[in-house]
Amino acid sequence: MKSLEELTRPNIWKLSPYSSARNEYSGQKARVFLDANENPYNQPFNRYPDPLQNELKKRLSEVKKVRQECIFLGNGSDEAIDLAYRCFTQPGIDNVVAIEPTYGMYKVCADINDVEYRPVLLDDHFLITADRLLDACDSKTKIIWICSPNNPTGNTIQREEMLKVIDNFEGLVVVDEAYSDFSSERPMRHELHQHPNLIVLNTFSKAWGCAAIRLGMAFAQPAIIELFNKVKYPYNINQLTQEQALEALKDPYEVDNWVKLLLQERTRMMQNVNLLPITEKVYPTNANFFLVKVTDAQKIYDYLVGQGIIVRNRTRVQLCQNCLRITIGNKKENNELLAALRQYE
């Protein structure tokens, strides 16, 4: 790995961040807060939230088994994705490499930041070798994006290949594990200590059932977390989100139950969809969705919309021609989809 200084945008490396009133104060014994120009009335909404979300991170560190200094919290994972560009890539100069097809935000954020995006096509099984990703890199490549389980394909990328990329790349590797709760693979966040160039993304939006509160996580070595904290908005995670996340973290077993139910339903849905005359191929998955190749994705998508049922049409995505991406819902929702598809002709 190159030094973190070499990998960081020079202005960001030198940046003195905004220091908020609540940043400077971190003791526990104060009684009177006259430092932040807040209104003393309208409790509990009158106070600024903890800019570094310490209580929440402490609890997360127990649940995720990652040291607190290695955790960044963002307004969705999307904030961490954008911060990776803003911290590490120079507009008009640097580039990033990513598997293709994958989650759309890596490219959108590259475009917003005026950074060249180099997609590397997966093979027919939606897999990739480390060598193909590394071959796409040059001295200006700062980040390699890997999503596993991958969206929209659903499969995991082989662990040995990911580790080989991480070990042999001089820049940073982001592994987006938004769907890892649905997979039996060992999560990459447990590899952080041996791999200083690894950044792992997690989210509250999928297995944790909290898409509405907008909370994403990045796990990385403390020096990378400090860079993210320097660049983020001072109060990027609002008080309501912090409280709701703590509430969700009280009962992680509930999440396990949801995941079990969704995996059972996933098996049932894949078996039933596989029997439909419109189905050409159901692809294997490790996520809470699956990809299915059908006779005519656009027509079937439009038909479903007419029935008030929305799936994701991925037919214009590379390698996904005539594919629909189907999220696993509850039993009733899943049955409605199956009934509609059975009536399609």
Ligand SMILES: *Cc1c(COP(=O)(O)O)cnc(C)c1O
């Ligand atoms: C859904 C999803 C996310 C979640 O993004 P949030 O901003 O945390 O809601 C992240 N990465 C991938 C690949 C996803 O599919």
